[in-house]
Amino acid sequence: MLVEHPDEAAGLAIASGLRFAGYAVAVCSGPQEPGQCPLCGIDGCATAHDADLVVSCLGFEREVGREVMEALRTRCPDVPLLIVAAPVTDPDLRQLLDGREMLPDGCYTLRAPATPEEIVAAVQQLLGDQTEELSSRA
Numbered sequence: 719m720l721v722e723h724p725d726e727a728a729g730l731a732i733a734s735g736l737r738f739a740g741y742a743v744a745v746c747s748g749p750q751e752p753g754q755c756p757l758c759g760i761d762g763c764a765t766a767h768d769a770d771l772v773v774s775c776l777g778f779e780r781e782v783g784r785e786v787m788e789a790l791r792t793r794c795p796d797v798p799l800l801i802v803a804a805p806v807t808d809p810d811l812r813q814l815l816d817g818r819e820m821l822p823d824g825c826y827t828l829r830a831p832a833t834p835e836e837i838v839a840a841v842q843q844l845l846g847d848q849t850e851e852l853s854s855r856a
Contacts, residue, residue, distance in 0.1 A: 719743045719841070720769040722776050722786065732773065735834035736841060744769075748776045748786060755782070757789045766794050771845060773837060775802040775830070791825070798844055799825045802832050 719741050723729030726747055733743040744765045749755040757763035766772060772790060776783035778801070790799055828840045 720746060720765050720772045722746045722748050722772065722774045724748050724776060728775070732775075732834045732837050735838045736773075739838050739842065741841070749782050752781050752785050755786050755789065757793060758785055762793050766790060766797065769794070769797050771798045771800060771841060773800045773802065773841065778803055795824065797824070800828060800837070800840055800844060801825060802828045802830050802837065804830050 719736060721729050721732050721736070721743055723732060723745070724747055726745075729745045729747060733745045736743045746765065749758075755763070757766050772794070774783075774787065774790070776786055778784050778787060787799070787801070790797065826840070826844055828837065832840075
């Protein structure tokens with residue numbers, strides 16, 4: 719699992735809760751400027767590609783956050799993405815999310831501010847739902 723959070727202490731707190739719940743977690747503070755994220759580069763980001771789920775708290779009102787989300791949806795379309803953010807009101811952000819009021823497949827939101835415990839519960843629910851979907855298809 720990958721946790722993206724610009725505040726190192728907050729990212730580590732979320733990761734700690736997820737580790738306590740039994741998940742292997744990597745933490746990334748995200749890029750400071752557009753174009754600095756390895757995910758957006760030629761080689762991509764192995765950590766994001768290998769993740770079972772990405773928890774993103776990068777703030778999509780910022781250009782760098784939008785750039786990372788767009789790259790995640792393009793390069794890692796099968797990796798579920800939990801976006802921890804304020805309710806989406808920006809029309810450009812809605813368009814980025816799929817041009818509709820709803821999120822593209824594999825994207826979920828949790829209203830910010832969210833505690834580490836709320837994020838762990840959301841992750842457990844998402845991965846549990848995904849497991850149920852996979853087992854019902856078998």
